[in-house]
Amino acid sequence: MSELNIGIVGLGRLGRRHALNLRDRIRGAQLVAACSPLDEELGWAAEQLPGVHRHHTLEAMLAEPQVQAVFLVTPTALHAEQIIACLRAGKHVFCEKPLALNVEDCQKVEAVAADYPQLKAMVGFVRRFDASYQDAAEKLQQGLVGQPYLLRSQTCDLNDENGFFVKFAPSSGGIFMDCSIHDIDLARWLLGSPKPVRVWATGTNALHPALADCGDVDNGVAMLEFADGKLACFYASRTQAHGHETLTEIFASAGRLSVGANPRANRVDISDAHGVRNECVQDFYQRFAEAFVSEAQHFVDAVLHNQPLALSLADATEATRIGLAITQALRSKQVVEL
Amino acid sequence: MSELNIGIVGLGRLGRRHALNLRDRIRGAQLVAACSPLDEELGWAAEQLPGVHRHHTLEAMLAEPQVQAVFLVTPTALHAEQIIACLRAGKHVFCEKPLALNVEDCQKVEAVAADYPQLKAMVGFVRRFDASYQDAAEKLQQGLVGQPYLLRSQTCDLNDENGFFVKFAPSSGGIFMDCSIHDIDLARWLLGSPKPVRVWATGTNALHPALADCGDVDNGVAMLEFADGKLACFYASRTQAHGHETLTEIFASAGRLSVGANPRANRVDISDAHGVRNECVQDFYQRFAEAFVSEAQHFVDAVLHNQPLALSLADATEATRIGLAITQALRSKQVVEL
Amino acid sequence: MSELNIGIVGLGRLGRRHALNLRDRIRGAQLVAACSPLDEELGWAAEQLPGVHRHHTLEAMLAEPQVQAVFLVTPTALHAEQIIACLRAGKHVFCEKPLALNVEDCQKVEAVAADYPQLKAMVGFVRRFDASYQDAAEKLQQGLVGQPYLLRSQTCDLNDENGFFVKFAPSSGGIFMDCSIHDIDLARWLLGSPKPVRVWATGTNALHPALADCGDVDNGVAMLEFADGKLACFYASRTQAHGHETLTEIFASAGRLSVGANPRANRVDISDAHGVRNECVQDFYQRFAEAFVSEAQHFVDAVLHNQPLALSLADATEATRIGLAITQALRSKQVVEL
Amino acid sequence: MSELNIGIVGLGRLGRRHALNLRDRIRGAQLVAACSPLDEELGWAAEQLPGVHRHHTLEAMLAEPQVQAVFLVTPTALHAEQIIACLRAGKHVFCEKPLALNVEDCQKVEAVAADYPQLKAMVGFVRRFDASYQDAAEKLQQGLVGQPYLLRSQTCDLNDENGFFVKFAPSSGGIFMDCSIHDIDLARWLLGSPKPVRVWATGTNALHPALADCGDVDNGVAMLEFADGKLACFYASRTQAHGHETLTEIFASAGRLSVGANPRANRVDISDAHGVRNECVQDFYQRFAEAFVSEAQHFVDAVLHNQPLALSLADATEATRIGLAITQALRSKQVVEL
Structure with missing residues (x-):
C-alpha cells in the first residue's frame, strides 16, 4: 500500500x-x-x-x-x-x-x-512528536543526564478574557483532564512508564470564579508518586498573560533537561523601553504546529508500512486513570491512592 | 548611637x-x-x-x-x-x-x-535582602503584574559527592526545614502573609539513600494551600549537577515574575562545542553574598536608628510551623491540616 | 493555471x-x-x-x-x-x-x-522568507522601534575541520560574496534600499591559512555607508566552534530588533556540569529549512497567480555590486567608493 | 604601611x-x-x-x-x-x-x-576589574576557547533625551575617545597587546544632529587591524532605548566568549503582555559599580604592598593613540595607518 x-x-x-x-x-x-x-x-x-x-x-x-x-x-x-x-x-x-x-x-x-x-x-499525544521533546527523550535514552527521578511539567494557556473555555468546563473533565493529560503522558513516557501509586492536587480560581460551579479551577497543581520512587509535579493554568507555555523539566542524576523554558514565538528579540524581550507563542497550536504534522505522518507511515505505533491505547488509558485520580484529589482535598 | x-x-x-x-x-x-x-x-x-x-x-x-x-x-x-x-x-x-x-x-x-x-x-531570612527579590517585591507592590495567586519556589543545591550534608541530616530537621524554610518565608512575604491551611509533600532519594535512615530525602516537593485560596509549591534538592539554583516564580493575574531562572555565575557566555552556555553559581553564598551584606546592614541600621525590622520573630515562627507540617506530610504521606 | x-x-x-x-x-x-x-x-x-x-x-x-x-x-x-x-x-x-x-x-x-x-x-535570498526575519521586517514597517539607522549582520559557519570549502575558495568569489551576500541583501531590504556609497573591509585567517593563496580569509569584517547616512556592518566566519550562527541586529531610533541571537537548535536546555546550555543549529540548512519551503512556495505562487515577486533581479545585482566592492576593499586595504 | x-x-x-x-x-x-x-x-x-x-x-x-x-x-x-x-x-x-x-x-x-x-x-580602565571581564580573561589564559583572533566590543548608552552629552561633545574628544576608549583597552588586554597597524571608522547621527557641529556622531563603528592579523571591531552609541549595553565578544579558535550579551538589571524576569523580558542596567555605573570598588581596592593594595599595577601608563597612552586614529578615520573617511 x-x-x-x-x-x-x-x-x-x-x-x-x-x-x-x-x-x-x-x-x-x-x-x-x-x-x-x-x-x-x-x-x-x-x-x-x-x-x-x-x-x-x-x-x-x-x-x-x-x-x-x-x-x-x-x-x-x-x-x-x-x-x-x-x-x-x-x-x-x-x-x-x-x-x-x-x-x-x-x-x-x-x-x-x-x-x-x-x-x-x-x-x-502530540507532544511525543515534537522535535524538542523527541530530542529530550533521545538524550535521556543516551544517558546524557543520567537517571531521571523527577519530572515537572506544565500546560499554561494564555488567558482568554471571554472565558470561552468556561462554557465547556462542565464537559471538559476539568483542567487536569483537559490540559494536564499531556503532561501526565509525558511523565510516563520520559520516566519509563513507572506504576503510579499516589496523587495529591489543589487549585484556585484566579480570574474565572464561575468555574467553581462545576468544581473546576483555572489554576491547578498536582503531585504524583510512582512505585519506583520517581515523582511528577504538574501545573495547569488558564490565566497566563504572556502566551501559551508548555514547559517540562526532567531532573536526573547527572543533569536536568528542560523543554520550552521560554515560549518564544520565533528568533526575534526586541530591546526597547520594556527591556530585552521576546514575544511568545499564543496557543498550543502555534507551539506544536509541526508536531501535529509529525504525529499524523507517524500514524500514516505506521499504517502504510505496518510499523508499531509510538504509543498504545494502554498508554492513553493510563493517562486517563491518573488524570481522574488527580481530579478526585482536587475535589476531595485528600490524597488519592491509585 | x-x-x-x-x-x-x-x-x-x-x-x-x-x-x-x-x-x-x-x-x-x-x-x-x-x-x-x-x-x-x-x-x-x-x-x-x-x-x-x-x-x-x-x-x-x-x-x-x-x-x-x-x-x-x-x-x-x-x-x-x-x-x-x-x-x-x-x-x-x-x-x-x-x-x-x-x-x-x-x-x-x-x-x-x-x-x-x-x-x-x-x-x-537573607533572601528578603537580595536585590532581585526586593525588586520583585516592589513590582508586586506597584501592581505591575496584578494580584498574585501562586508562588513556586525552589532551593536546589549542587550535589555534594562526599554527601557531607548526610552526616548533618539527623539534626538538620530534614530537607524542608533546612532548605525550604527560605522558600516558605518568601511565599508568606510575597503573597501577603496569608493563613496556611493545608500541606502535602513527598520526596525521593535519588543519590543519597543513606538519608532514608533518618526519614529524610535528597529531593522533596510540597504544596501549600492558604485560606484565601492562594497556593505555594516548593521543591528542595541536594542533587543538582549544574550549581545552586534558587528560583522563585510568582504567578499573578496580569503576569508572572520570576527570580533566578538561570543561576548564571556572571555575565559571561561561552559558545563552544557544548553549545551556548553559561556557568552557574555553585552555592547559596555565591548567589547571596551581597544579600548577606544588606541583611546585616539592615539589622545594624535598625538598631542604631531604632527603626522597625523588615521581618518579625512571628514570621520566623510561622515559617517553622509550616516547615514542620510539610515534614510531617512527607513522613506520613498524608495531607496535614494547619 | x-x-x-x-x-x-x-x-x-x-x-x-x-x-x-x-x-x-x-x-x-x-x-x-x-x-x-x-x-x-x-x-x-x-x-x-x-x-x-x-x-x-x-x-x-x-x-x-x-x-x-x-x-x-x-x-x-x-x-x-x-x-x-x-x-x-x-x-x-x-x-x-x-x-x-x-x-x-x-x-x-x-x-x-x-x-x-x-x-x-x-x-x-532565502532569509527574506524566514519567519523570524519576516516578523522583524513587519515590526520595522509598523514602526515598533522607530527609524533604523544601523544594521549589523553576520553569517558564521561551524568550522569544517576538513576545510572542504578551501577547495572551492578560488571559484566562490571569496567569503564576502559567498556568505555576506545574504547579509548585504538583508541590509538593503531592512534599511529601505538606500544607495551605498562607501565600504571598508578587513579579515584574517584564523584556522585555514591556505585560503591566503587565493586572497581569501576565513574571517572577514566590513562596514558599509549609505547615502542617507545609514550604516551596515558585516561579519563572515568559517571557523565557529558552536554551530552556524546567522545574527542580524537592526538599531533604530526607538529600539533594536535582533534575529538569531542564540542559534539554538530547538527548545531544549541542558543544565549539567557544563552549566546551563543549549545546542545550536549546525548549518545554514538546519537554520533555514522552513524558509527554503516558504521561498519556493512564494515563487510558485507568484508564477501561478501572476503576483509580484518579493525581490527583483536588480536587488540581486545590487548585492553583487556591494559584495564585490567589499571584496576589493579587503584585498586593497583601502576604502572603496561605490 | x-x-x-x-x-x-x-x-x-x-x-x-x-x-x-x-x-x-x-x-x-x-x-x-x-x-x-x-x-x-x-x-x-x-x-x-x-x-x-x-x-x-x-x-x-x-x-x-x-x-x-x-x-x-x-x-x-x-x-x-x-x-x-x-x-x-x-x-x-x-x-x-x-x-x-x-x-x-x-x-x-x-x-x-x-x-x-x-x-x-x-x-x-574600570572594565579590567569587572568580575565578568576578569573571568573571561582567565578563561582565555587557560586556553578554554583556544587562540583569540577577533574581538568585538561596544559601549552603548541609553539615549539621553535632554542631549546632556551634546553640550560636552566639543571637549570630550568625540564618541570614540569618550566611549570606545574602554573597548580599545579591552581589545589590547584580551588580545595580548598586539601592535595596531590600521583603522577604519564611520558613523551617523541618528538622534542628535547637533553633534555634527563639532564633527561628532551619536553612533560610530570602527575596525582595527593588528600586526599579527588579529582584528577588533568597535561600536559606540548614545541612542539606545533599552539601557546601557557594554558587550564584548572574543572569537577564538575553539570557541567564543561574550561578556554582557543581555545587560540585565538583575535576576528578575517578567512574563506579561510584552512577552518574556528583563529590565536592563541604565548606565555604566549601574553596570560597573562593583568594578569601581575592585579597581580602587587594586590601586590601594598596590600602593600599600608595593605590588605591580594591573595596567601601565603605556597602556593608557596606546589606547589614546588608537582612539585618536579612529577619530581621524571617522572624520577623513579614510583608512588611517598607525
Missing part, C-alpha cells in the same frame, strides 16, 4: 488543521472523506477540501469502502464509541486526546481493539 | 563570612567580640579579626558590657536558648535561620522578646 | 533539498524534470523522484515543452548564462544566490529578463 | 561615587582630603565626608603632607598636568580615563612618571 485513504470527523478549529495537514503535508495520505453534523463545517470542507466526500454521520462515512483510516477530532464524550465504530468497520483510527473521561470507556476501547490486531489505533 | 559593638558566636564557614562582612562591609558596625567553643575557630579569629575579644562561651561574651548586639551563627538546636540568653543580657540579637526546629521553642523566644521591646531580634 | 511543472538543475546537497521540497512540500508544484551532468546525481533522482524526466544537459531539459519553470541550483559561474537560456526558452526561473560574480553578468541577465516581462525570475 | 591617606579631586557624579567607595568600601583606604573649585561640591564633601579636609585647589591639597595618594576625577583636559603635579608632589595617583586627548600629553606623563618609579600611577 503506498497511499492511505483517510476520512476526517470533526472540522472545528483543530479538525480543520488536521484536515489541511492531511491535504498538504502528510506523505502517503489521501484525504477522501469528511464528516460533521454541522453544515457550516461541511461548507468549509466543500471549499477547502475539493474532491472530498462529505458526510453528516460517522456511519455514512464508515460505509465508504475507500476510507481506510479515520481521524477523530470530536468531543471527548464521543471518542470511545466512535473509535469502536471505526474499528468494527475495519478502519484504522487516530483519535484526539484524551481517550475518554472514565476508565471503563478506555478499557472498552482497548478490548475491542484487541479483537482487531491488524488495525492501528492511536490517541494523539 | 553611631556605632554598634557586635559580638559574633560561631565561626564556621558562614560565621566567618558574617564576621568578615561585619569587619569590612557594614557601616556602623564594630566587631568587638567573637565566641566559639572550638580552638580552631578562635584561632581564625585571632588572625583575621585583630583587636576582637575571644571567648569560649556565650556567657563570657555576654558579660562584656561593651557588646551591644550579638550575631548567632550556631547550630539550630541552640538558637532558641541563645537568643533568650542574649535578650536577657540586654543585647540586640541577629540569628541565622531557622529560629528553631519546633514551634514551642519559637514561641518561648517570642515571649521573652516581648519582655524586651527595646531590643531588636531578627532571624536571617 | 493551478499547477506549475518544474525542472530542477543541479542535484548536489542543496539541489536535493530543493527537489524534495518541490516533491513534498510546495502546493501547486509538480516536479517533472531533473538535470545534472553527473550520473551519480541523476541516479539519486531516479530513486527519489519517480516519474521525473532526467537530463544530462540544460538544453535537453529546456526542450521539454511541459517544463514551465526551472530551479537552478548550480555553480555560481553558470548562473547568468543558465538564467538567460531559461528565459529565452520561455521558462520562469528561480536561481540560487548569488546572481553572478561580476556586475556585467548581472546586468546582462537583467537586460534579457526585461525582454520577457511575462516570465518570473528570482534569485534565492 | 597599613593605611593609605587619600585626597580626591573632583566631586561631580562619578567623583562622589569614588569618594563614597573610598569612605566605605576600600580596605586600607583613608579619605583625608577633597578638592574642587566648586563650592557646591565642597558643600557635599562637608556633609558626606566628615573629617575630610576641603580644598579649592589641587596645589593646596598637594601641600598637605598627610595626603599620600590622589584620585583624579576631573575633566580630561586637566588629567596630564594634574597627574604630573601629583607625582612631583610625591603622591601616588589614580586618574579616571582617558589619560589625555593627545599622545604628546600622554608621553609627557609617562616621562615624568619614569622619574618617580617609587610612585604608582594608574588610569582607571
Whole structure:
C-alpha cells in the first residue's frame, strides 16, 4: 500500500488543521472523506477540501469502502464509541486526546481493539512528536543526564478574557483532564512508564470564579508518586498573560533537561523601553504546529508500512486513570491512592 | 548611637563570612567580640579579626558590657536558648535561620522578646535582602503584574559527592526545614502573609539513600494551600549537577515574575562545542553574598536608628510551623491540616 | 493555471533539498524534470523522484515543452548564462544566490529578463522568507522601534575541520560574496534600499591559512555607508566552534530588533556540569529549512497567480555590486567608493 | 604601611561615587582630603565626608603632607598636568580615563612618571576589574576557547533625551575617545597587546544632529587591524532605548566568549503582555559599580604592598593613540595607518 485513504470527523478549529495537514503535508495520505453534523463545517470542507466526500454521520462515512483510516477530532464524550465504530468497520483510527473521561470507556476501547490486531489505533499525544521533546527523550535514552527521578511539567494557556473555555468546563473533565493529560503522558513516557501509586492536587480560581460551579479551577497543581520512587509535579493554568507555555523539566542524576523554558514565538528579540524581550507563542497550536504534522505522518507511515505505533491505547488509558485520580484529589482535598 | 559593638558566636564557614562582612562591609558596625567553643575557630579569629575579644562561651561574651548586639551563627538546636540568653543580657540579637526546629521553642523566644521591646531580634531570612527579590517585591507592590495567586519556589543545591550534608541530616530537621524554610518565608512575604491551611509533600532519594535512615530525602516537593485560596509549591534538592539554583516564580493575574531562572555565575557566555552556555553559581553564598551584606546592614541600621525590622520573630515562627507540617506530610504521606 | 511543472538543475546537497521540497512540500508544484551532468546525481533522482524526466544537459531539459519553470541550483559561474537560456526558452526561473560574480553578468541577465516581462525570475535570498526575519521586517514597517539607522549582520559557519570549502575558495568569489551576500541583501531590504556609497573591509585567517593563496580569509569584517547616512556592518566566519550562527541586529531610533541571537537548535536546555546550555543549529540548512519551503512556495505562487515577486533581479545585482566592492576593499586595504 | 591617606579631586557624579567607595568600601583606604573649585561640591564633601579636609585647589591639597595618594576625577583636559603635579608632589595617583586627548600629553606623563618609579600611577580602565571581564580573561589564559583572533566590543548608552552629552561633545574628544576608549583597552588586554597597524571608522547621527557641529556622531563603528592579523571591531552609541549595553565578544579558535550579551538589571524576569523580558542596567555605573570598588581596592593594595599595577601608563597612552586614529578615520573617511 503506498497511499492511505483517510476520512476526517470533526472540522472545528483543530479538525480543520488536521484536515489541511492531511491535504498538504502528510506523505502517503489521501484525504477522501469528511464528516460533521454541522453544515457550516461541511461548507468549509466543500471549499477547502475539493474532491472530498462529505458526510453528516460517522456511519455514512464508515460505509465508504475507500476510507481506510479515520481521524477523530470530536468531543471527548464521543471518542470511545466512535473509535469502536471505526474499528468494527475495519478502519484504522487516530483519535484526539484524551481517550475518554472514565476508565471503563478506555478499557472498552482497548478490548475491542484487541479483537482487531491488524488495525492501528492511536490517541494523539502530540507532544511525543515534537522535535524538542523527541530530542529530550533521545538524550535521556543516551544517558546524557543520567537517571531521571523527577519530572515537572506544565500546560499554561494564555488567558482568554471571554472565558470561552468556561462554557465547556462542565464537559471538559476539568483542567487536569483537559490540559494536564499531556503532561501526565509525558511523565510516563520520559520516566519509563513507572506504576503510579499516589496523587495529591489543589487549585484556585484566579480570574474565572464561575468555574467553581462545576468544581473546576483555572489554576491547578498536582503531585504524583510512582512505585519506583520517581515523582511528577504538574501545573495547569488558564490565566497566563504572556502566551501559551508548555514547559517540562526532567531532573536526573547527572543533569536536568528542560523543554520550552521560554515560549518564544520565533528568533526575534526586541530591546526597547520594556527591556530585552521576546514575544511568545499564543496557543498550543502555534507551539506544536509541526508536531501535529509529525504525529499524523507517524500514524500514516505506521499504517502504510505496518510499523508499531509510538504509543498504545494502554498508554492513553493510563493517562486517563491518573488524570481522574488527580481530579478526585482536587475535589476531595485528600490524597488519592491509585 | 553611631556605632554598634557586635559580638559574633560561631565561626564556621558562614560565621566567618558574617564576621568578615561585619569587619569590612557594614557601616556602623564594630566587631568587638567573637565566641566559639572550638580552638580552631578562635584561632581564625585571632588572625583575621585583630583587636576582637575571644571567648569560649556565650556567657563570657555576654558579660562584656561593651557588646551591644550579638550575631548567632550556631547550630539550630541552640538558637532558641541563645537568643533568650542574649535578650536577657540586654543585647540586640541577629540569628541565622531557622529560629528553631519546633514551634514551642519559637514561641518561648517570642515571649521573652516581648519582655524586651527595646531590643531588636531578627532571624536571617537573607533572601528578603537580595536585590532581585526586593525588586520583585516592589513590582508586586506597584501592581505591575496584578494580584498574585501562586508562588513556586525552589532551593536546589549542587550535589555534594562526599554527601557531607548526610552526616548533618539527623539534626538538620530534614530537607524542608533546612532548605525550604527560605522558600516558605518568601511565599508568606510575597503573597501577603496569608493563613496556611493545608500541606502535602513527598520526596525521593535519588543519590543519597543513606538519608532514608533518618526519614529524610535528597529531593522533596510540597504544596501549600492558604485560606484565601492562594497556593505555594516548593521543591528542595541536594542533587543538582549544574550549581545552586534558587528560583522563585510568582504567578499573578496580569503576569508572572520570576527570580533566578538561570543561576548564571556572571555575565559571561561561552559558545563552544557544548553549545551556548553559561556557568552557574555553585552555592547559596555565591548567589547571596551581597544579600548577606544588606541583611546585616539592615539589622545594624535598625538598631542604631531604632527603626522597625523588615521581618518579625512571628514570621520566623510561622515559617517553622509550616516547615514542620510539610515534614510531617512527607513522613506520613498524608495531607496535614494547619 | 493551478499547477506549475518544474525542472530542477543541479542535484548536489542543496539541489536535493530543493527537489524534495518541490516533491513534498510546495502546493501547486509538480516536479517533472531533473538535470545534472553527473550520473551519480541523476541516479539519486531516479530513486527519489519517480516519474521525473532526467537530463544530462540544460538544453535537453529546456526542450521539454511541459517544463514551465526551472530551479537552478548550480555553480555560481553558470548562473547568468543558465538564467538567460531559461528565459529565452520561455521558462520562469528561480536561481540560487548569488546572481553572478561580476556586475556585467548581472546586468546582462537583467537586460534579457526585461525582454520577457511575462516570465518570473528570482534569485534565492532565502532569509527574506524566514519567519523570524519576516516578523522583524513587519515590526520595522509598523514602526515598533522607530527609524533604523544601523544594521549589523553576520553569517558564521561551524568550522569544517576538513576545510572542504578551501577547495572551492578560488571559484566562490571569496567569503564576502559567498556568505555576506545574504547579509548585504538583508541590509538593503531592512534599511529601505538606500544607495551605498562607501565600504571598508578587513579579515584574517584564523584556522585555514591556505585560503591566503587565493586572497581569501576565513574571517572577514566590513562596514558599509549609505547615502542617507545609514550604516551596515558585516561579519563572515568559517571557523565557529558552536554551530552556524546567522545574527542580524537592526538599531533604530526607538529600539533594536535582533534575529538569531542564540542559534539554538530547538527548545531544549541542558543544565549539567557544563552549566546551563543549549545546542545550536549546525548549518545554514538546519537554520533555514522552513524558509527554503516558504521561498519556493512564494515563487510558485507568484508564477501561478501572476503576483509580484518579493525581490527583483536588480536587488540581486545590487548585492553583487556591494559584495564585490567589499571584496576589493579587503584585498586593497583601502576604502572603496561605490 | 597599613593605611593609605587619600585626597580626591573632583566631586561631580562619578567623583562622589569614588569618594563614597573610598569612605566605605576600600580596605586600607583613608579619605583625608577633597578638592574642587566648586563650592557646591565642597558643600557635599562637608556633609558626606566628615573629617575630610576641603580644598579649592589641587596645589593646596598637594601641600598637605598627610595626603599620600590622589584620585583624579576631573575633566580630561586637566588629567596630564594634574597627574604630573601629583607625582612631583610625591603622591601616588589614580586618574579616571582617558589619560589625555593627545599622545604628546600622554608621553609627557609617562616621562615624568619614569622619574618617580617609587610612585604608582594608574588610569582607571574600570572594565579590567569587572568580575565578568576578569573571568573571561582567565578563561582565555587557560586556553578554554583556544587562540583569540577577533574581538568585538561596544559601549552603548541609553539615549539621553535632554542631549546632556551634546553640550560636552566639543571637549570630550568625540564618541570614540569618550566611549570606545574602554573597548580599545579591552581589545589590547584580551588580545595580548598586539601592535595596531590600521583603522577604519564611520558613523551617523541618528538622534542628535547637533553633534555634527563639532564633527561628532551619536553612533560610530570602527575596525582595527593588528600586526599579527588579529582584528577588533568597535561600536559606540548614545541612542539606545533599552539601557546601557557594554558587550564584548572574543572569537577564538575553539570557541567564543561574550561578556554582557543581555545587560540585565538583575535576576528578575517578567512574563506579561510584552512577552518574556528583563529590565536592563541604565548606565555604566549601574553596570560597573562593583568594578569601581575592585579597581580602587587594586590601586590601594598596590600602593600599600608595593605590588605591580594591573595596567601601565603605556597602556593608557596606546589606547589614546588608537582612539585618536579612529577619530581621524571617522572624520577623513579614510583608512588611517598607525
